[in-house]
Amino acid sequence: QITLKESGPTLVKPTQTLTLTCTVSGFSLNNDRLGVSWLRQPPGKALEWLALIYWDDDKRYNPSLRSRLTITKDTSKNQVVLTMINMAPVDTATYFCAHSSGWYLDFWGQGTLVTVSS
Amino acid sequence: SYVLTQPPSMSVAPGETANIPCGGNNIGTDSVHWYQQRPGQAPVLVIYYDSDRPSGIPERFSGSNSGNTATLTISRVEAGDEADYYCQVWDSRSDHVVFGGGTKLTVL
Numbered sequence: 663q664i665t666l667k668e669s670g671p672t673l674v675k676p677t678q679t680l681t682l683t684c685t686v687s688g689f690s691l692n693n694d695r696l697g698v699s700w701l702r703q704p705p706g707k708a709l710e711w712l713a714l715i716y717w718d719d720d721k722r723y724n725p726s727l728r729s730r731l732t733i734t735k736d737t738s739k740n741q742v743v744l745t746m747i748n749m750a751p752v753d754t755a756t757y758f759c760a761h762s763s764g765w766y767l768d769f770w771g772q773g774t775l776v777t778v779s780s
Numbered sequence: 781s782y783v784l785t786q787p788p789s790m791s792v793a794p795g796e797t798a799n800i801p802c803g804g805n806n807i808g809t810d811s812v813h814w815y816q817q818r819p820g821q822a823p824v825l826v827i828y829y830d831s832d833r834p835s836g837i838p839e840r841f842s843g844s845n846s847g848n849t850a851t852l853t854i855s856r857v858e859a860g861d862e863a864d865y866y867c868q869v870w871d872s873r874s875d876h877v878v879f880g881g882g883t884k885l886t887v888l
Contacts, residue, residue, distance in 0.1 A: 699877065708879060708880075708882045709823065710879065711877035723876070724877075758822060758823075764829070765829075766828040766868065767813075767868070770822040770824070
């Protein structure tokens with residue numbers, strides 16, 4: 663059974679760096695052709711894809727946020743980590759991680775709400 | 781970058797058919813995936829590669845894709861289908877995931 667769970671701070675201050683962890687189970691981050699994405703959803707708004715890391719450590723980023731994002735994985739801990747620098751109130755959102763074995767996202771975490779406020 | 785256009789809202793009576801469109805330039809040449817998101821919950825994949833259904837998704841959910849429009853069809857709509865629906869593609873031109881703006885489906 664594939665599961666993903668997001669963890670990290672619920673509140674960050676403007677200009678701070680956000681670090682979120684996605685802990686996975688039921689699959690290995692080394693599995694061929696597998697990827698894990700991070701996405702977010704501001705309250706009442708649409709989904710926005712942020713970044714993707716593949717089994718072979720190849721990475722892709724949302725072009726509009728690329729300069730602020732870094733995605734990494736620690737296979738031994740079954741974790742995928744997203745860092746986002748220079749947080750602002752507009753970054754307030756529920757952040758999700760999701761598993762993909764193709765060009766789609768077939769398993770999702772429950773999400774974690776991050777509020778950016780001083 | 782590639783833009784996917786969805787109507788913000790649609791309404792349908794129980795038992796009727798909902799056809800939710802997703803517009804994009806030559807979207808028929810891409811593979812389209814659809815997600816259902818109920819309030820307060822994470823999205824759930826309901827259609828992948830235009831028309832395939834994951835296990836556990838009712839046969840009432842189907843998809844098609846041609847020209848400039850992909851469509852998610854929900855037959856015999858039930859109250860439990862009330863949710864937001866998002867289309868998604870992999871934009872091979874810029875190598876990243878793109879979502880539509882979502883359609884809120886209301887069951888009357």
